Amino acid sequence: MSTILVVNSGSSSFKYQLIDMDTEQMLATGLVERIGESTGRSVHTIPWDAVPSVDRTDAPQTTERDLPIPDHTAGFRVMLDAFEAHGPSLKRHPLRAVGHRVVHGGKRFFEPTLITDLVKINIEELSELAPLHNPANLQGIEAAQKAFPDIPHVAVFDTAFHQTLSPAAYSYAIDTTLADKHRLRKYGFHGTSHKFVSEQAAAFVGRPLGELNQIVLHLGNGASATAVAGGRSVETSMGLTPLEGLVMGTRSGDIDPAVLIHLHRRTGISFDELDTLLNRKSGLLGMSGAGDMRDVLERSAGGDEKASIAFDVYIHRLKGYIGNYLAQLGHVDVISFTAGVGENAAAVRKAALSGLTRLGIRLSDERNEERSRDARRISADDSDVTVLVIPTNEELEIARQTLSVV
Numbered sequence: 428m429s430t431i432l433v434v435n436s437g438s439s440s441f442k443y444q445l446i447d448m449d450t451e452q453m454l455a456t457g458l459v460e461r462i463g464e465s466t467g468r469s470v471h472t473i474p475w476d477a478v479p480s481v482d483r484t485d486a487p488q489t490t491e492r493d494l495p496i497p498d499h500t501a502g503f504r505v506m507l508d509a510f511e512a513h514g515p516s517l518k519r520h521p522l523r524a525v526g527h528r529v530v531h532g533g534k535r536f537f538e539p540t541l542i543t544d545l546v547k548i549n550i551e552e553l554s555e556l557a558p559l560h561n562p563a564n565l566q567g568i569e570a571a572q573k574a575f576p577d578i579p580h581v582a583v584f585d586t587a588f589h590q591t592l593s594p595a596a597y598s599y600a601i602d603t604t605l606a607d608k609h610r611l612r613k614y615g616f617h618g619t620s621h622k623f624v625s626e627q628a629a630a631f632v633g634r635p636l637g638e639l640n641q642i643v644l645h646l647g648n649g650a651s652a653t654a655v656a657g658g659r660s661v662e663t664s665m666g667l668t669p670l671e672g673l674v675m676g677t678r679s680g681d682i683d684p685a686v687l688i689h690l691h692r693r694t695g696i697s698f699d700e701l702d703t704l705l706n707r708k709s710g711l712l713g714m715s716g717a718g719d720m721r722d723v724l725e726r727s728a729g730g731d732e733k734a735s736i737a738f739d740v741y742i743h744r745l746k747g748y749i750g751n752y753l754a755q756l757g758h759v760d761v762i763s764f765t766a767g768v769g770e771n772a773a774a775v776r777k778a779a780l781s782g783l784t785r786l787g788i789r790l791s792d793e794r795n796e797e798r799s800r801d802a803r804r805i806s807a808d809d810s811d812v813t814v815l816v817i818p819t820n821e822e823l824e825i826a827r828q829t830l831s832v833v
């Protein structure tokens with residue numbers, strides 16, 4: 428049996444999934460968060476109905492613990508304790524490999540990669556291009572290698588799926604020598620999700636991936652849009668770093684670069700402070716005081732004007748990218764919404780696609796409002812473009828790619 432542990436590390440948290448790759452059944456999933464704060468938290472969930480009875484204990488399906496977790500190594504210990512106490516037993520399901528999400532792979536990494544010391548040095552070097560993500564990914568790798576020194580560890584890169592972008596799509600219109608020297612170009616992110624969702628969407632509509640033009644809207648905490656032609660990424664909204672493009676929970680997305688120059692000249696704000704401002708204090712949070720779309724929707728419904736404007740800016744930007752990609756692709760067969768906001772916020776989907784019937788996009792309000800965890804169609808029967816909600820599963824895609832190299 429091939430069991431794979433997938434680790435998706437954030438700066439102060441990590442998510443994990445244990446997956447039996449013979450059946451692609453998820454055996455456990457969890458979250459270790461608030462690492463480094465005075466009290467951390469771990470949540471460990473087992474889908475009991477999916478686990479063989481021999482593995483069951485009388486533990487509840489979800490167990491939560493509050494305890495101090497000083498760093499990622501300690502976080503790993505907490506995760507291992509949860510497996511030991513609540514199952515499934517890692518003795519009964521010995522790991523074949525650990526798959527790690529790594530956000531920035533630069534130009535070098537476009538395939539799932541067995542992690543060696545040299546690979547770690549490269550990931551470290553790329554940290555300056557993804558300061559929110561790569562250092563955390565690396566910590567997760569170190570902790571996992573310490574806990575499981577005898578099995579292969581594989582990195583799966585967010586940037587990999589976007590290696591097919593053309594120079595016209597990935598180049599910034601600046602001095603070419605400077606751009607080459609500093610590796611300045613659009614790389615694109617969330618590639619594992621865009622790949623997974625575009626494949627699921629093709630399967631859902633029952634047509635070959637190679638024939639379809641698609642737009643995938645990954646709207647989570649970070650958010651990005653990708654135009655996919657025949658299964659290949661041809662345009663995507665994130666750039667050199669995961670800051671460009673759509674409005675996000677705490678990130679500004681697109682902004683006139685002159686704003687930064689202007690602010691720096693007028694106030695003396697440092698570049699590190701600007702980095703923090705744009706990555707951590709902007710987006711929905713900066714405009715409304717709330718970075719979570721659920722709070723924005725609630726406040727807006729309660730008459731909070733800032734929240735309403737934040738929502739409108741979010742939608743305006745999203746609609747702009749949909750229009751951009753309709754034009755880049757010429758015609759679109761499928762638009763898919765995915766990730767936390769895309770899968771759950773009917774109001775966002777409705778607003779983003781309103782007024783587009785002349786472009787062949789017509790939602791069914793009833794289908795859009797339906798609550799379900801499954802992939803589903805939300806366009807009307809007479810819509811030229813099929814609109815879908817497809818739950819993403821980056822962890823399963825990472826596990827598949829991990830298995831492909833071990």
Ligand SMILES: Nc1ncnc2c1ncn2[C@@H]1O[C@H](COP(=O)(O)OP(=O)(O)O)[C@@H](O)[C@H]1O
Pocket residue numbers: 646647648649676718719720721766767768771772
């Ligand atoms: N029911 C919901 N309505 C609106 N937004 C939601 C809902 N559920 C989750 N979200 C949004 O999804 C976001 C998290 O998405 P997720 O894909 O898990 O992000 P990430 O993987 O980047 O942490 C939250 O910040 C929240 O705004």
Ligand SMILES: CC(=O)OP(=O)(O)O
Pocket residue numbers: 530560585616617647648649650669
């Ligand atoms: C690349 C990126 O933005 O990832 P996340 O959405 O997990 O922050």
Ligand SMILES: [Mg+2]
Pocket residue numbers: 647648766
């Ligand atoms: Mg995510």
